[in-house]
Amino acid sequence: MEEKVPRSNIIETEIPLGTVHPAALEPYRVRLFVEDEIVQEAEITIGVNHRGIERIMEGLPVEKANSLTEKICGICSNSHIWNSCRTAEMGLGIEIPERALYIRVIMGELERLHSHFLYLAHGCETVAHETFSMRVFYLREIVMELLAMIGGNRVQYGCSVLGGVRPRCDLDEAKLQRLKEDMDKLEAGLTDFAQRFMADSILISRVTGVGALPAKQAIRLAVTGPSLRATGVARDLRTTMFEYDDFDFNVITQPDGDVKSNLLMRALESFESIKIIRQAIANIPEGKVVNRDWEMFDTDINESYIEVPRGTLYHSYALESGRVRHCIIRTPSMANIGAMQYACIGDHVTDAQLCIVQCDPCFTCTDRAIEIIRR
Amino acid sequence: MFETTVINSIIALIITVVVCFLISTLLPGIERKYVHARIQQRIGPPVTSPGIMAPIKFLFKENIEPSSPVPGLYKALPVICFFVVLSILIAITPYAFAIPALSSLVAIVGLLKVEEICYVLMGSLSKSIMSVRMPFPDRVKGAAHLNTTRSFIEDISAKRSLRMITYGSFPLYLALFAPVTAARSIFLNDIVSYQQAHGPFLFTVAGGIAAIVFFIGYMIILNEYPFSIIKAKCDVIEGPYMEYASKYRSIVFITRGFLMFTLGVLFSVLFIGIPPTVFSPTILLNIVVVLIFVLMMGIFSAFTPVFTNRQLLPTILASTLLGILAIVLGLL
Amino acid sequence: MKSMLQVALEGAFTNFKRIFFAADRVTDMDLRNQIATLSVEVDDRVDESACIGCAGCANVCPTNAIEMKPLANPTKITDDWVKDQVPEINLEKCIVCYYCHDFCPIYSLYGQKGTIHPSCVGDQEVNIDELMTQPFKISEDKLKVISTYLSDKTVLKNSEDGE
């Protein structure tokens, strides 16, 4: 399939959903234009969540601004603070202890696990398969407890700081041991689930072909992250990040770009994350976790891209007497909105939310990037 | 003499109905706690919560005027539904067998149709806050298609119920008529006495197939997953029931349990040949049948996603064909 | 279809056990008891033994969520510093911004686990006596900032408003 076209251009009626809706969870508005219960066009209106984070960051001391980026989103929170610190670290040339880099990777991968599990659970819940959704949530709990153990909080861990990670997040022997054991538990649980999932022909037939996104179209819409890889394009920024140089993992792809590919994609990618965490536990270097030996100076715009659970995250700001100037953050969901609108075309109204969910939307981050002009 | 029989029957009928009603309020709780929650490996709510306590709680809530073009009619609908279910139950008790007009399959099918039509009306009369009425500026400069007609989510649900009337409930009706092929009569009295003479219809080939079809029809008419498209959480939330509050919501809750019970009893009348009456130990058998149905429905719904038209049509088609097969086999 | 049958057969036994004997239940029973008796455990937010009682955290807190509560028996830490108070976070006001944690000298000067954390300070192994004798590097202007924070509660506010 090259391109999806609406079945006809007749629009019989418009169905607005949101801003509060069970399948969406987040506040956003989606208008579905349907003909005979088939979506011909979808329009997603965001901005409901707009809090203006980039703007309130400007003028804050960079350390404070970094911890603010964490509150952009409660799912990729660690990714935001990681990338925000990375931006300044690159600009200021701060050297980061090896051990801190490993801990950042562990946190990053744990976050990927919990985000992917959330995706699986949310996907199952959206097709109204409560039982599977609960099973995934139970698995996810293992990850949440690990994150709480390391960061002291189940969400918003405040792990990265300029020069490394907070000593609170250092991993001693006992913690590493627990991490290791839980990875085994998680792998066993996930294997069970994935096998059960793939053998369930009712569920598979329910999600196959829904919300298809052809690779060509995905590239044209600048889709990023797992949603792109689920269309068959092997593009993962982790292969180019120096943090991941020591790690050996595969870039997973799936062929079809539909809901089934997306769900399997997340499940398979979780196995890779477990693999990375295991390597990190085995090889974690000794030493300090934070380097405080650096000087602050004014910089021009610094930029940093990293791969976060849901795609490519971009942060950029300049530093002026230790404060943030001109901050721009571009988040993965921002790039994927086009894909969400596109994926809905030609599917049943009941599947519309599923098609949106398949692109792993979360508008909290996205909403900071849209300028609202209010008169 | 005749008069005392009538009075006795009426009293027996009332007692039977009340007992059935009381048991029926436990069914949603049994489904939720003992089937869903247990499969999902959790504790789940107390058995009484979903079916008894929730309706009682709603009785004591403020009676908000529903947002509907015809609030009076909208509020009357759940009451009608309740009486429809009640009439079905009365029709299948042995006391009603004396009134042929009521205790025939045609009457039961008619009553079930009324129930379904109520869903359509409910859907088209409910205008909840959750879609068009949500105060959100989405028709502004730059938005797509500014002049479309707008539908409430319940409108889609009404459309779906309409479809369900035309073909969705077909399997159930076919299954209802399968025993007729054996008993050669549409009157429950004859069906029951035929089975008492020749053994339950369930244990014939045609009966077995028809029972499967009946079960599928049972899930469809109860709108349970996977056939819950008229109240699918992923788009129409609760569909027809969106605007009911307080008393009316509690009737909606009660009716559901009652319908579960009544359909189970209907099965035991048509396929096993035991009409419900508290004055005979066979009522235990009725209850067992009801529980088995609830149990099976719970298991199926815990393991299936909601079906859209793509899966719904083949499923309904297949069960319709099965139903026809059962009838043909029965006629042979 | 074949795989489906297999799943159904395999699942039948497990789910039979689950439905009739409540097998494999995973609900957290400890938590159930805690909630039923409304005694949910709270995490420690301040490591009172490692804190030196400087009140810096209370001064940087943007929402005034931290109150310093006086200690019954003050302890002498160095020749010229007596610890006579420890912070207490009012959770209803705290917005979890980590300002207090980042200011705390144990963390910001010595790079150790901070003694205050808005969610859970975790297990500490900070020995203050050892730390106090350790040299640390700190620039002149940073020292100035710290001393102003310590002496005046409104500094952060003013500097945010553009000084």
Next chain:
Amino acid sequence: MGIKSFSRARAIHIMLVYTGGCNGCDIEIVNTVLSPRFDAEQYKVFLTWNPREADVLVVTGPVTHLNRKPLEAIYEAIPDPKLVVAAGSCALMGGVYKNIHGDIPSEEIEGPVENIIPVAAKVPGCAVRPQDVLAGVVSLLPTLLDAD
């Protein structure tokens, strides 16, 4: 205890409205309901998405400008007696978005929730822990029971 309070204690329907926080609290609350580890239903707490059915409205997030009216409308739609639980520091205080800023504060935040609708219980945390949310809702019971 009358039948009214008896039934109320055994079926609490909560509705969740999310008003523009960071997703953190929201997902923790969904976790509370959907994770078999926490299993809200064992405390007779049921999740609903229909305001007409709800007794307790759980609000998270700092209420951004565009969320104000939907929140008010949903609160209006709930039949009495109704109670509001504000969950998370955003709902309690406006969160970091209202309290921390550089040169210019955000004009988007209308919160905290108290400014818009009456709040009966506050559950602190960023993000809230599932056990705290459950304890918060359960602790509301006495108030709910006494209401007419």
